Amino acid sequence: MLKTVLAAATLAMTVTTGPAFAQDAGQMPSVINFGIISTESASVLEENFKPFLDDMSASLGVEVKPFFASDYAGVIAGMGAKQVDVAWFGNKSAIQAVDKAGGEVFAQTIKDNGERGYYSLLITQKDSPLNSLDDVLKCDKTLTFGNGDPNSTSGYAIPGYYVWALNGKTPEECFARVTASNHEGNALAVAAGQVDVATNNTESIYARLAKSNPDAAAQIKEIWRSPLIPSDPMVWRADLPKAAKEKIYYFFMQYGRFGDMEKVKRERAVLANLSDGWGPFLASSNAQLLDVRQIEAFKAKLKAEAANDAEAIKAADALLADLAAQARIVGEGGY
Template structure:
């Protein structure tokens, strides 16, 4: 554990002299996967423990959508945040964010799956073939544009690869968070919707009757577990306190305290295990997926001339090659 902490601190650039700046408060951003009331209750115990560890008040920061938390970090209203991989990528690119740890599940797994779900009574939709059949006149619940599992992953694997544009394929498209999409399917307000295995696990715990009305009709390849991201310009001494807290939480200390912290993590969000070190390299597969999606759309764009298409594809392929090289040479955390 000490070796993990030391290596992580070096990777995170925490060996510089401590900053003289003193922070009066730490704002923790939480993406809107469900109602802010439910999320606040879920995160409160862990944030109280973080507050004790860093020595300043820690306040939860909510916004109506993922972009609101990203913009909050950009304008320094958010100091660190829980993101999905796609929104973390946006925070890194647009808000000077930096991935520093990754969540895990209580069993130690570091991944989850995007889903397309339908109501159990909907016999017209049972598999991917039914999902991409535009003749069915289905209604569709899409996820937040900055959601990895609710938007990015299905937009490539379900729609781009099958040459489908949801707005033209489906009778009606609405956008909501994971909880909203799940309840819309359960209540037969939409035929199909995006979701993920973590959100469905949480729904089974909180609203088992609604969860029982939902069936899975498509599952993605494994997605890396969510990262935590801090502002790169936070004082080094504050980074060190934050990093030490997350890497030791549920790991080090008296046996009873470790057990209590593990219990807190198990009730945070959809149910977490201990944190593991991470970096912006965690986002490489997500960047790759974004480029693949763009490449497929470009390849299928009939409005481009042959020369324009060739030039765009060449540029995308160069970016993919560069990203592939980075993935091969970046050491695993």
């Protein structure tokens, strides 16, 4: 099955060489820059990803360097400027990378227990009188709110739809003050009582923070949980040389899966230390992004309806119909 998937992916690849690469599609670049979204501090991410990137470098035969930015947009811009070749994104930021930075989804992360998704959260202090979404939606302007990075799936897009759009509210009309940070920053702000409510996700709270700062994690409770979000995509530049794509794809598909048991055991341990604990990667494609695209389109329709904008409503309906047709093609068989 893997050989079939690999062959199909290879046949589907269209090669467009950029200025950083020789015109010969068979050549590998001398360096692969790997973008890592800022879910927590760069120092923690760099330490956790180093064994994985070292293994990737050994497999590809070229240096693999981490690329960090202060926010998700920085990694997206890096890919658009050809300073990032491969990157870990959330689904919403991957949409931006695909649409605006020449990216293409090629793999999906899963958890080390085999789960293929995670959940967006609203969190508050352990002893807060807030216990439900209804408590938050009273919108009496007495509370403070920590929103997520605008390109974050679980920190912004998902609560933006399920918490705010579907209830006809916005954070600005509900809270006395609204700030924005990454998952780690929002969690620590809640734990320290600097904000009353914040967005987050199950990966950040129950895996990373519980391990890196258990005292802070113990001061937090969740008061709302979203439907399941597809696990994060891995994205490469669509114009990478064919040979580079083949080698990168093979590395991801075999990692923690092929080889003798000692190799598999060591690589599984490396994966388990990434993000909330990853397992072997799955093949994927841009179709993975359809769910979040539909949510974004529906939010646009709600906004258009509130503004009584007939043209915008018509455009949103057309986009929703197109996305639904694409989703029917993919069905439940995977990406």
